[in-house]
Amino acid sequence: MSRHALSVLVENNPGVLARVSVLFARRSFNIDHLVVGPTEDPKVSRMTIVLNVADDQLHKVTNQLDKLIEVIHIEELSDPSAIRDQLWAINDNGPRPVGAMAAAWG
């Protein structure tokens, strides 16, 4: 098992967070952290997802995510630990513009 961070661009539609959560629950992928925020494009949101999976499972996660119609783009971020720490800080300190932060790292 190792930690991975994904930056996922999704259509900003109602229900899209539920759809992603249902997928993770159903396929038994464990989410460590998940943050949703806006992007410059009001029609698009960014989800930053940190998850703990075996390396050979990661492509299964991304394949399944990619299958969701509202998922536009998936990118693996390079430094999941740093991102996790930042996300912890957000959890501790209240909301901040995470979409922009994750974009800066991504």
Add this chain to the structure above:
Amino acid sequence: MTAQPTTPAPAQPALPSTTTGAEALVDALLRVGAEHIFGLPGGAVLPLYDTLYQRPELRHILVRHEQGAGHAAQGYAAATGRVGVCLATSGPGATNLVTPLADANMDSVPMVAITGNVPSTALGSDAFQEADIRSITMPVTKHSFLVTDPAMIGPTVASAFRLASSGRPGPVLVDVSKDALVASTKRITDGDLAMPGYRPVTEPGQPEIRDAVSLMLSSRRPVLYVGGGTIRAGAHRELMTLAELTGLPVVTTLMARGAFPDSHPQHLGMPGMHGTVAAVGALQKSDLIISLGARFDDRVTGVRESFAPHAKVIHADIDPAEIGKIRTADVALVGDCRPTIAALAAEFRARVEAGTVPDYAEWVAFCQRVQDRYPLSYDAPPAGQVAPQQVIQRIGQLAGPETVFTSGVGQHQMWAAHYLGFERPRTWINSGGLGTMGFAVPAAMGAKIGRPDTTVWAIDGDGCFQMTNQELATCAVEGIPIKVAIINNGALGMVRQWQTLFYNERYSHTGLRGTPTDPAGRAPVQVPDFVMLARSYGCEALRCDDPADIDKTIEAAMAVDDVPVVVDFRVHQDAMVWPMVASGTSNDDIKYARDLAPQFEEDD
């Protein structure tokens, strides 16, 4: 959300520039070519039904239960290759569609379900007959929409059809709030949603095709493992070309029966838990599995770790998420099966013409010997009793290869898969992935609507039949003359078979006529009387309980073509489905019959 132009709308006389949401919905359905819709009304869809009343060009078939509407849409889609459409009201109407949606999702059936919901102002208030069907169906559909803006109804319906029928086909739900159906909106004549995240890959890459063919040429024991994707893709001709070009053995999964003719000498039949010894054995002994639109279902692989232990894998599928999901692929071919198989055949031919001649002769001969040694067979029933396998085999032979067959789930389904004999694609329609009892009758109804000139037989179990037979009323009233063969063994036979084999004959709640050990001493009783039941539905009905009458009963049923006909075949209760790989065991441990393991040559 942006609207994109699609196909131009047909020329129409000048129409008012505004329309209601309900009219926009019907217009959109007609624009995408829908001709039939299976449904049942209720409060939330009343405005839509009022529009349907005025638009007879879209034929609505009033079902007796929404599950029937869903399976009918599936049967229609599977028989024709077009998108099946069903319609239900909010709340319970919508939740009754969940089983067919899940079924269609498992078996990649293109279908669109329309549901009404409470007015948008009441959404989220636990209003009367409110159910969050968009969320409920998220894990069992390709996609689900909720529309509250009347202007979005047309584009959303167009998108739903695009999603259902392109890429890997599947079910799409469109839930529309009642106020959106009533409200007036600008008339739109084309356009759908942008869906920037939806980009199905249809053509495989040429380098991968070359790698795949190299692997085929360097292997000694390849098998063409054919799944339902070949039927959905309409790739049966390409498959025939590839099979005959290579001379390789072919196995067709439960979902692919009919993709390759059963009469073809290269065909080893169906693999899996109840597969033929030759099909299961060929996969186990192969050194290369060429998977074409199949997904390594657990019913095919048995215990995964011991499935085809020496085989490399070429995996062709339109859904990238299937590749590597169960079994690692050595070569991945992402794309539609039709161009993929055509490309494999072209490359194979070119390489052979350039001088690489593969040597499969020994392997083909081995498979042939296994097939000759272990043909499909069944034990004779006790004297005077009817063998279910014989009934099904004779229906197949007498009805002929053009006939479309549907089935329920259970022993009768496995016998039907083996014994009907399929020669053409889209003639075998069953619930493979979800295994839904009650599929046969409504699916047959939908198939008959889609292909009115074709004979449609439902091969059903006595248990399954009791789940959805109310649709016979629909068939009688709407003039849909399907034929139903009830394989009546007085039991939930498939479950009973497991109790026979693994629970020491403790028949816990599988006897449909009551249990012989009834504490109150009640005698077994056959209820309902299927003949009387069918007649009360306005159907012809026949019974057969003597092996000598099998053919003449089938012929009598075939002579009826104006009303639905139901035949109650009273069959031998202890008949079992063989071969069988017991659940949780390896395919190597397949039993040809009870306590009879096949001997492969190296074990001799």
